[in-house]
Amino acid sequence: MLLLAPLTAVMLLILIYPLGLTLWTSLYNGRFSFDAYAELASSTLFLRVLRNTFEIAVGGTLVSLLFGYPVALHLAAQPPRKRTAYLIMVMLPFWTSILVKSFALVAVFGNQGLINQFLGFVSGGTVNLPMMFNRVGVILGMINFLLPFMILSILGSLLSLDRRLILAAETMGAGPLRIFWKITLPLSMPGVLAGVLINITLSIGMYITPALLGGRQDMMVANLVDFYTRQTLDWTAASATAMVLLILSGLLVAMLGKVRGAAGLAGAGA
């Protein structure tokens, strides 16, 4: 117990105290009330942003799943040494600041970016596929960050799949497609579910990516908190919005803890 004291003190100071303060600010504005929450519930802006947040989070997660599953499948089929090398490549985005990555994405996907210039060169005209500062840009920026989480949790499920089940199915005459649909996919569902929940949880609180790569229509809840704090200086509304975001994320993490195979990632199994 004594050894835990310093850590407890740090946690109290940098986590619990600000959190408590936020909760307090959302409830106390000259007097104690739930007015801030009631206002949020009737605010068109907040509801619009909440819907945006869900659309972007779910969309980004689905794209991440679509790209992540084949990668995980390929990684699982590699010999261990090769797999390690490939995994390093998967983890590479983590070593780069999200700010730097966002600007790099503009260089690739922007109006004057590589892709549009290439398409223009090929077609002989001017191509301006709008891929930045809109929803496409937000999702592109997000999956860059989300994919490793998706790939790792699916890979975990695939690696724990007993190879002999595949061999058994092969001896019974099953082709690769049937083996995938009937055996590999159903048995990797815990990993898929964990990956999806982790991705939604992570993307629901996204802040920099929508701010840098999204358009005016792509404001998410975290950006709204920033808007209330710095633009309108309405700290009560900002705190209430932050609390709603916290509760939503908390619910998702709780669900994550229930998914087999994701317990370690959610911190519930530690």
Place this chain on the structure above:
Amino acid sequence: MTATPVPAMVELQGVAKRYGEVNALHRVDLSIAKGEFVTLLGPSGSGKTTLLNLIAGMITPSSGRIVIDGRDATTLPTNRRGLGMVFQNYALMPHMTVFENIAFPLEVRRLSKAEIKRKVGEALELIQLGHVANRKPRELSGGQQQRISLARCIVYNPTLILMDEPLGALDKKLREQMQLEIKRLHAELGITMLYVTHDQDEALTMSDRIVLMNGGRIEQQGAPDTLYFRPETVFSAEFIGSSNLIPGTVEIDADGAYALKTALGRFAAPAPDMALAAGAPAVLLVRPENMALAAAPTAASVAGHIEDSILLGGVVRHFVRCANGSTLVIQELNQPGRSGAHRGDAVRAAWQPQHGRLLPPAPAG
């Protein structure tokens, strides 16, 4: 065993498998007749599992040809070889019910729903597990799971069933029960079976023919009786059954009678099956059950004293320490009123010379 009138189900012609510098399997020729129950027996690393995986198509041979049911299958993918396979860990699909597991190979073969239902029912009937059709494999005991995996195999009538130590994970009693069950299924269905095990008792119980493997080669093959009574090498003699081995040098009389001159005396022995020249080193094999305790010298006997006697139920085993320090094992049937032999008693281990068998010595290393 070479001239079988029945056509071959599996034919291996000079099949070898190398992993880099390591020879997992040296050139092997093996023919398995239709309807035969053949066991690959050997210690771990002897190449028996490599051989099985080659036939299953999970690995491709470095050289040689594999013919299954008259068709060259050397490079045929596993799912087109028409085999059945039973694994040691059962390899049942954990997310499917027992019914769905057994129906899987039938769905692969695009049978109608009604036909699948009928065939799965019949297969479950055959293994007497009709009542568990709707359960998941993990709710069943190990023995039940292995019976389900057998049913999943026989339900689609493969021409050949491969079994990779299928009973290795079961306890002794269940194992013996399952051995008889597999034997019964083989007799009833007449499917060719290739069975891999490292358990000599299992091989002796079940097989029409045992292929004994050692160091990536076939050491000896034949009917269980042949392997037991006519081993051709020290390895065969030691791997199957227990054995007393007395080393010495060969002596041949003027009339052609063989004998072995050993540190324990000179023992007459039947003429060997293989060429053993006079003066060559050799080993005399006498099975423990062919030895008996004797009070006075006989045609072939060795003096010693009883080191230990152990009771194994139906039989008693005596360990006789000889003058030169070697130990001979004697096995007798246990009977009520059997005269007790006590530790330290001076006795003679005696056998009839015609029960001895001369073998070439084990290769060094």
